[in-house]
Amino acid sequence: MSNRLSGPIAWLLFPVTAAMMFFILAPLLVTVAISFSDTPYVVFPPRGFTMNWYAKVLQDSDFQTSLSFSSLLAVGATMGALLLGVPAAFAVARHQFPGRGAAAAMLLSPLVFPVLITGVALLQLFATLRSDSTPLNMLIAHVLVTMPYVVRTVTASLTLADTNLEDAARTLGAGRWRVFRRITIPQIAPGLAAGALFAFMVSFDNFPISLWLADAQHNPIPLLVFQMIGNVFEPSIAAISTLMILLAMVIVMALERVMGLRRAMAI
Amino acid sequence: MAALPVQALPATPPARARNPLRVWPALPQAATTALLLPSLAFLVMFFAFPAVGLLACSVLTQAPDGTIGLPLTLEHYRHFFGTPLYSHVLLTTLRISLVTTGVAMALGYPVALVMVRTNPLVNRILTMVVIAPLIVSVVVRTYGWQLILANGKTGILNWLLLTTGLMRSPVKLLYSETAVVIGSLHVFYPMMVLPLASALGRIDPRIEDAARTLGATSWRIFRRVTVPLSLPGLAVGATLVFSLTAGSFVTPAILGGSSAQMLGMLVDQQILVVYDWPFGATVATVLVTIVLAVNVVSFRVLNLRRTARAA
Numbered sequence: 001m002s003n004r005l006s007g008p009i010a011w012l013l014f015p016v017t018a019a020m021m022f023f024i025l026a027p028l029l030v031t032v033a034i035s036f037s038d039t040p041y042v043v044f045p046p047r048g049f050t051m052n053w054y055a056k057v058l059q060d061s062d063f064q065t066s067l068s069f070s071s072l073l074a075v076g077a078t079m080g081a082l083l084l085g086v087p088a089a090f091a092v093a094r095h096q097f098p099g100r101g102a103a104a105a106m107l108l109s110p111l112v113f114p115v116l117i118t119g120v121a122l123l124q125l126f127a128t129l130r131s132d133s134t135p136l137n138m139l140i141a142h143v144l145v146t147m148p149y150v151v152r153t154v155t156a157s158l159t160l161a162d163t164n165l166e167d168a169a170r171t172l173g174a175g176r177w178r179v180f181r182r183i184t185i186p187q188i189a190p191g192l193a194a195g196a197l198f199a200f201m202v203s204f205d206n207f208p209i210s211l212w213l214a215d216a217q218h219n220p221i222p223l224l225v226f227q228m229i230g231n232v233f234e235p236s237i238a239a240i241s242t243l244m245i246l247l248a249m250v251i252v253m254a255l256e257r258v259m260g261l262r263r264a265m266a267i
Numbered sequence: 268m269a270a271l272p273v274q275a276l277p278a279t280p281p282a283r284a285r286n287p288l289r290v291w292p293a294l295p296q297a298a299t300t301a302l303l304l305p306s307l308a309f310l311v312m313f314f315a316f317p318a319v320g321l322l323a324c325s326v327l328t329q330a331p332d333g334t335i336g337l338p339l340t341l342e343h344y345r346h347f348f349g350t351p352l353y354s355h356v357l358l359t360t361l362r363i364s365l366v367t368t369g370v371a372m373a374l375g376y377p378v379a380l381v382m383v384r385t386n387p388l389v390n391r392i393l394t395m396v397v398i399a400p401l402i403v404s405v406v407v408r409t410y411g412w413q414l415i416l417a418n419g420k421t422g423i424l425n426w427l428l429l430t431t432g433l434m435r436s437p438v439k440l441l442y443s444e445t446a447v448v449i450g451s452l453h454v455f456y457p458m459m460v461l462p463l464a465s466a467l468g469r470i471d472p473r474i475e476d477a478a479r480t481l482g483a484t485s486w487r488i489f490r491r492v493t494v495p496l497s498l499p500g501l502a503v504g505a506t507l508v509f510s511l512t513a514g515s516f517v518t519p520a521i522l523g524g525s526s527a528q529m530l531g532m533l534v535d536q537q538i539l540v541v542y543d544w545p546f547g548a549t550v551a552t553v554l555v556t557i558v559l560a561v562n563v564v565s566f567r568v569l570n571l572r573r574t575a576r577a578a
Contacts, residue, residue: 013380027412044414087302088305211535245407
């Protein structure tokens with residue numbers, strides 16, 4: 001009912017909402033604006049217009065190394081998270097077994113625990129195990145933080161899928177595997193895609209885990225930006241940030257397309 | 268990273284009529300085990316085990332050569348709670364988290380209400396604007412706030428205040444608790460709005476209609492019907508914002524600096540700079556205890572309400 005917001009309450013609500021939308025977008029818009037500023041330092045309002053900061057950043061070898069490492073790591077983490085998370089989601093969403101609630105809680109527990117502390121704990125574990133391959137350690141850590149998102153999104157889409165269709169196919173004589181391939185998978189395909197996109201972004205954006213495990217050769221983008229904030233004062237940080245914002249927007253559009261943003265986040 | 272909402276799984280699949288041909292429950296127990304075992308084993312190995320290991324480290328002793336072992340001691344906790352500097356960091360963390368949660372509630376409610384009570388197009392736009400920044404790295408978003416809040420004339424807020432003549436001289440905002448609260452509010456605001464909006468969306472409109480028919484004013488309906496029915500969403504939102512703010516690192520490190528030190532930064536400093544693992548683990552344990560306590564309390568409260576309603 002659209003007429004429910006009327007009277008004095010509405011007069012209060014709409015301005016607050018508009019102000020909050022501005023608050024949410026302001027730091028992103030400012031960053032984008034500064035990235036085009038034709039000045040050797042950050043200045044507002046930005047002066048002139050240049051794409052030089054983008055050219056500089058894209059040619060920078062540190063940035064290239066970080067970008068390729070971050071991308072590989074995010075792809076690897078996504079595959080790992082799908083491999084472990086999708087079967088788990090099936091078990092939790094479709095099977096009745098003792099301890100089902102506990103298993104579901106365990107699968108999502110990394111989301112409740114402070115991520116920063118998960119990172120320290122892993123650093124200690126890897127040191128104890130003398131596992132000194134940074135890429136492998138970071139892959140394990142990123143699978144750990146992305147898997148709960150896959151479990152949540154895929155479980156949500158399995159819960160929403162219509163099991164009557166599966167029953168109907170069985171009644172019509174289809175085998176279990178065929179039902180799975182022809183009925184179940186197509187129904188949850190958007191959930192799988194959304195889970196994968198999410199896992200990719202969570203890994204690509206991650207800071208509090210990478211902080212502990214990265215080294216100079218394996219320095220993901222968020223860490224690079226963080227280090228630059230401390231000692232670079234030119235708009236090149238804004239250029240990298242804008243590229244990250246752009247990537248995030250592409251993923252948001254894709255999520256909205258494949259599953260609907262709210263459903264993909266299982267809220 | 269984009270910290271995202273922590274919410275329970277859709278706990279039980281919707282009840283359906285019993286059907287002897289049910290495809291999945293007919294699978295043997297062994298299949299369930301096979302599906303679950305890899306992920307649970309992974310979580311035990313790389314999450315539960317190291318987490319317990321780290322927390323245990325807080326009661327162990329570090330030898331001068333760096334090895335950590337017996338004897339058991341509570342010395343690190345005594346050191347933590349007995350040193351004014353560390354108590355100050357603890358209080359700062361609690362204060363920043365509480366203020367952020369309060370402000371997020373006050374500013375989240377109106378937006379959530381508009382989201383569920385407006386037309387579908389506006390709702391869709393609002394949802395996009397609220398969710399989209401979640402997918403942008405916290406480091407990037409905090410950088411934007413650093414640009415806005417920067418001290419001196421280069422800060423965008425200061426530029427605005429000076430240009431419009433609202434202020435004569437630039438205000439000092441960056442490297443303060445206020446800056447950390449603003450940054451944290453921005454980062455975690457969606458965690459408040461989204462659960463609230465979903466709770467508000469579930470309220471049966473007929474209840475409010477009934478109240479109106481019985482002569483209640485819209486303010487009274489809001490206070491006596493809408494707010495009480497949305498409390499579960501508010502509780503989830505508050506828990507999320509509080510725990511995530513308390514455990515944050517990037518925002519206080521960039522916007523707070525040394526004048527708004529939080530527990531996360533202390534852990535980082537103790538472990539990566541001082542190499543004092545047991546003390547770093549102690550600070551970590553304090554942080555984990557706060558976060559888990561808040562989660563347990565809110566979970567209990569929500570469950571009590573649910574059972575009370577069912578009874």
